[in-house]
Amino acid sequence: MEYLSVIEDYCKQIHKIDSDANKFRYPMSKKMQPYFSSDKRFDFIEIGVFFEALNNGLADIDSQLKCLREEKAEIEYYINHL
Numbered sequence: 001m002e003y004l005s006v007i008e009d010y011c012k013q014i015h016k017i018d019s020d021a022n023k024f025r026y027p028m029s030k031k032m033q034p035y036f037s038s039d040k041r042f043d044f045i046e047i048g049v050f051f052e053a054l055n056n057g058l059a060d061i062d063s064q065l066k067c068l069r070e071e072k073a074e075i076e077y078y079i080n081h082l
Contacts, residue, residue, distance in 0.1 A: 007061070010054045 018024055023035045 003057070004061075007054070007057045010050070010057070014054075 022029070026035075028034045
Protein backbone atom coordinates (compact mmCIF):
# COMPACT_ATOMS: atom_id res chain seq x y z
CA MET A 1 0.00 0.00 0.00
CA GLU A 2 2.93 2.33 0.65
CA TYR A 3 3.94 1.88 -3.00
CA LEU A 4 0.60 3.26 -4.17
CA SER A 5 0.86 6.24 -1.85
CA VAL A 6 4.26 7.10 -3.37
CA ILE A 7 2.73 6.96 -6.87
CA GLU A 8 -0.18 9.09 -5.67
CA ASP A 9 2.25 11.62 -4.17
CA TYR A 10 4.11 11.86 -7.50
CA CYS A 11 0.83 12.49 -9.34
CA LYS A 12 -0.20 15.15 -6.83
CA GLN A 13 3.14 16.92 -7.24
CA ILE A 14 2.67 17.05 -11.00
CA HIS A 15 -0.93 18.24 -10.62
CA LYS A 16 0.18 20.99 -8.25
CA ILE A 17 2.70 22.30 -10.81
CA ASP A 18 0.77 21.59 -14.00
CA SER A 19 -2.93 20.96 -13.35
CA ASP A 20 -3.98 21.47 -16.98
CA ALA A 21 -1.05 19.47 -18.46
CA ASN A 22 0.27 22.39 -20.50
CA LYS A 23 3.32 23.66 -18.65
CA PHE A 24 5.47 20.65 -19.47
CA ARG A 25 4.49 20.90 -23.15
CA TYR A 26 4.33 24.61 -23.93
CA PRO A 27 6.41 27.60 -22.82
CA MET A 28 3.38 29.90 -22.46
CA SER A 29 -0.36 29.98 -22.02
CA LYS A 30 -2.93 30.48 -24.79
CA LYS A 31 -2.94 34.16 -23.78
CA MET A 32 0.79 34.31 -24.56
CA GLN A 33 1.79 34.61 -20.91
CA PRO A 34 4.96 32.73 -19.98
CA TYR A 35 4.32 29.97 -17.45
CA PHE A 36 7.59 30.57 -15.63
CA SER A 37 9.72 33.65 -15.12
CA SER A 38 12.88 33.85 -17.20
CA ASP A 39 15.10 33.71 -14.12
CA LYS A 40 13.69 30.34 -13.05
CA ARG A 41 16.00 27.38 -13.67
CA PHE A 42 15.06 23.75 -14.14
CA ASP A 43 17.04 20.61 -13.55
CA PHE A 44 15.85 18.62 -16.55
CA ILE A 45 17.85 15.57 -15.53
CA GLU A 46 16.04 15.46 -12.18
CA ILE A 47 12.69 16.09 -13.89
CA GLY A 48 13.49 13.22 -16.27
CA VAL A 49 14.35 10.93 -13.36
CA PHE A 50 11.09 11.93 -11.66
CA PHE A 51 8.97 11.15 -14.74
CA GLU A 52 10.85 7.93 -15.44
CA ALA A 53 10.21 6.74 -11.88
CA LEU A 54 6.52 7.62 -12.18
CA ASN A 55 6.26 5.91 -15.56
CA ASN A 56 8.00 2.78 -14.26
CA GLY A 57 5.69 2.66 -11.26
CA LEU A 58 2.58 2.99 -13.39
CA ALA A 59 3.90 0.39 -15.86
CA ASP A 60 4.50 -1.99 -12.95
CA ILE A 61 0.94 -1.51 -11.70
CA ASP A 62 -0.36 -2.10 -15.23
CA SER A 63 1.68 -5.29 -15.50
CA GLN A 64 0.43 -6.58 -12.16
CA LEU A 65 -3.18 -5.84 -13.12
CA LYS A 66 -2.69 -7.66 -16.43
CA CYS A 67 -1.38 -10.73 -14.59
CA LEU A 68 -4.34 -10.64 -12.21
CA ARG A 69 -6.79 -10.41 -15.13
CA GLU A 70 -5.11 -13.38 -16.82
CA GLU A 71 -5.21 -15.45 -13.62
CA LYS A 72 -8.87 -14.55 -13.10
CA ALA A 73 -9.67 -15.59 -16.69
CA GLU A 74 -7.88 -18.92 -16.18
CA ILE A 75 -9.74 -19.61 -12.94
CA GLU A 76 -13.07 -18.75 -14.55
CA TYR A 77 -12.27 -20.97 -17.52
CA TYR A 78 -11.50 -23.96 -15.29
CA ILE A 79 -14.57 -23.37 -13.13
CA ASN A 80 -16.83 -23.21 -16.19
CA HIS A 81 -15.26 -26.21 -17.94
CA LEU A 82 -15.11 -28.77 -15.13
